[in-house]
Amino acid sequence: MNVLIVHGKAELGLLWQRHLHRCGMSVQVAESQDQAISDMNITAPDIIILDLMLQNGSALAVADYANYRCPATQVIFVTNNRFFSDGSIFSHVTNACAFIQSATPPEDLAAMVDYYAAAR
Structure with a gap:
């Protein structure tokens, strides 16, 4: 399962990444809208964990791009x-x-x- 974490606070994103890795998931961490979009162009994630108040870009733009580029991808918003x-x-x-x-x-x-990945 491929997971993309998009969060402006690197320490929280890395904490989640380590935990999800231990659960057997493949996880990428992006700290900005541009990086998240670049990552989605390489690999379509099954799930995106997305900081609603993203500091470097717009969380809604990331979700909208995911809906266009990877229509089966679900988004878990965190705030x-x-x-x-x-x-x-x-x-x-x-x-x-x-x-x-x-x-x-x-x-x-x-x-x-x-x-949510299983429901996909």
Whole structure:
């Protein structure tokens, strides 16, 4: 299973990457919109874990590009604020499958990735 983590905080992205690797997943980490798009042009991920408040670019642009380039790819949005906490992200982003807090334990995130990739 191929996973792309797009997160502006390298330490959190690396923590998730290490945990997902231990679960047998192939994981790439991108810290910007440009890097994420470049990675998607090389390998279509099964799941994207995407920081909603991406510092270097737009998370919505990354999700939109994934929907165009890799239409079967699902997006798990992560955030540490209340923006879109009403669930409206699912109305705006058709490939969104989950919306979670950045503080979600890595083992819970891995379970979600496994679940949504299997549903694909």
